[in-house]
Amino acid sequence: MSLKLYYDALSQPSRALLIFLQSSNIPFTRCVVNLGKGEHLTEEYKNEVSRFQKVPVIVHGDFRLTESVGILRYLCREYTVPDHFYPKDSKLQARVDEYLEWQHNNIRMFCALYFQKKWLLPKITGEPASEKTIAEYEHRMIDGIDNFERCWLQSGSFIAGDNLSAADIWAACELEQPRIAGYDAAEGRPILSRWLSRVRDELNPHYEEAHTFLNKLVHLNRKAKSAKL
Structure with a gap:
């Protein structure tokens, strides 16, 4: 099929x-x-x-x-997939589910709203968001990322333990998004930075391939910003 x-x-x-x-x-x-x-x-x-x-x-x-x-x-x-992505063991699977259910009103919401307000909507409308609005959404996002690091990255190499799971894939993709708008979640956060490096290494070359367009946008935005200085 x-x-x-x-x-x-x-x-x-x-x-x-x-x-x-x-x-x-x-x-x-x-x-x-x-x-x-x-x-x-x-x-x-x-x-x-x-x-x-x-x-x-x-x-x-x-x-x-x-x-x-x-x-x-x-x-x-x-399909038959590597068990570590979504374990058949009930308790291990529940740990992955725990993050996947948590993320919607936390990492996904905060990072996505910041990206939309600062980069996407101005791109669509041609009208930049106010500095006050951006500052408010950035504050919420930073609190959310700090909470993510504190709650999910303090034990084990990955979110659900010592093995990479779907939780890590979904989290990493959300945390990459604000880079388009000029915010790098890994900067100044050594624990998160090491975790993200492990995720990228485990999933390459597929991880980098999936982020080719995102990385291109990040590069173009940095280039445009430098040209204005």
């Missing part, structure tokens, strides 16, 4: 699934959806891919599924 992944590399959960699929050697077809061009907003996309008109989405035969964490769990039931 064929598997298709609809994704945009600018989407954090899209990158997480892309990395997971490649690292698990699950065969799939890439279906790139350009969010910037509104390809997800067409009637065709709504009717044939996702009624929610979002990414990521998988189409497995005649079965369609959205929401990256739900997709992860489905894929782990349908």
Whole structure:
């Protein structure tokens, strides 16, 4: 049964699934959806891919599924994947789930809102956000990242223990996002920095490939900022 992944590399959960699929050697077809061009907003996309008109989405035969964490769990039931990503042991799996449920109102929300307010919305509207607004969202994000480091990275090499899991993939992809807007979560945080380096090393070359577009944007933004100085 064929598997298709609809994704945009600018989407954090899209990158997480892309990395997971490649690292698990699950065969799939890439279906790139350009969010910037509104390809997800067409009637065709709504009717044939996702009624929610979002990414990521998988189409497995005649079965369609959205929401990256739900997709992860489905894929782990349908395919044979390395156990450390989403362990079959109930307690170990619960630790991965614990993070995946926690992240939505924490790391994902804070990093995504900062990215949207500082970089994405000004890009779309042509109107820069106020310094006060950016400062407020940055403060929330920093508190969230500090909380992440304190709660999840103090014991073991990875989030759910000594082995890399899906929790690390999903967290790393969220923490990479603010770099586009000029904020590096690893800077000044040695514990987080070492963890992120371990995640990248464990998942390469797929990790770097998935972040090629993001890294290009980071480079272009730094270049543009330097040119203004």
